[in-house]
Amino acid sequence: ETLHIAEAIGALLIGLVLAETDHSERIEHLIVSFRDFFGALFFFSFGLSIDPFALGGAVWPAVIAVILTLLGNIVSGVWAGRKASLSHRASLNIGLTIISRGEFSIILATLAKAGGLLTSLQPFAALYVLILAILGPLLTKESRWVYNRLRPLLKWPLLPDRRRLRKNPGH
Structure with missing residues (x-):
C-alpha cells in the first residue's frame, strides 16, 4: 500500500523474491494446495462483481475481439506448422489448440477496476473469456x-480419408 502497488502485484513480487531463497521448495509445497481453491474463489468473486446489465454494452467489442483472436491464432498456428513442415491440417490443429481463453484478461480487468480505470473492462473480459472458453474446445x-x-477457400489439397485407406489398403 505504501508503494501504491495492487495486492496481486505485491504478492507476485514477494513470490519472486521468496523463490530465490533456500526455503522456496518448502514454501511451494505448503502453498500449492491453496492455489486452485483461491483461483476458483477469485473467478467466483469476479463473476459476482459484474453487473449483468453492463454485459450488453460489451457484446460487440467482445465479439470483435474474439474474431481477431481466432484469426490471429489460426494464422499463427498455420504459419508455425507450415514452417515446421507439417501438413495444412496439422498446422490448423495447432492454431485451433492455441486459442486462448484469456483468463489473464480477467485478472487485468480486475486490477484495472481496483485502480479506478475503465470499469467497462470487466464485462468485456467476462464475455470474451466466456465465448473463447466455449469456442476453443469446440473448434x-x-x-x-x-x-x-x-x-476450398484456402485451396489446400484434399487429404485422403484415413478410415477408408485402412479398410482398403490396396486402393
Whole structure:
C-alpha cells in the first residue's frame, strides 16, 4: 500500500523474491494446495462483481475481439506448422489448440477496476473469456469440420480419408 502497488502485484513480487531463497521448495509445497481453491474463489468473486446489465454494452467489442483472436491464432498456428513442415491440417490443429481463453484478461480487468480505470473492462473480459472458453474446445474437437470448410477457400489439397485407406489398403 505504501508503494501504491495492487495486492496481486505485491504478492507476485514477494513470490519472486521468496523463490530465490533456500526455503522456496518448502514454501511451494505448503502453498500449492491453496492455489486452485483461491483461483476458483477469485473467478467466483469476479463473476459476482459484474453487473449483468453492463454485459450488453460489451457484446460487440467482445465479439470483435474474439474474431481477431481466432484469426490471429489460426494464422499463427498455420504459419508455425507450415514452417515446421507439417501438413495444412496439422498446422490448423495447432492454431485451433492455441486459442486462448484469456483468463489473464480477467485478472487485468480486475486490477484495472481496483485502480479506478475503465470499469467497462470487466464485462468485456467476462464475455470474451466466456465465448473463447466455449469456442476453443469446440473448434479443437471439430477440427476436421473446420479444415473441410477452410480447405476450398484456402485451396489446400484434399487429404485422403484415413478410415477408408485402412479398410482398403490396396486402393
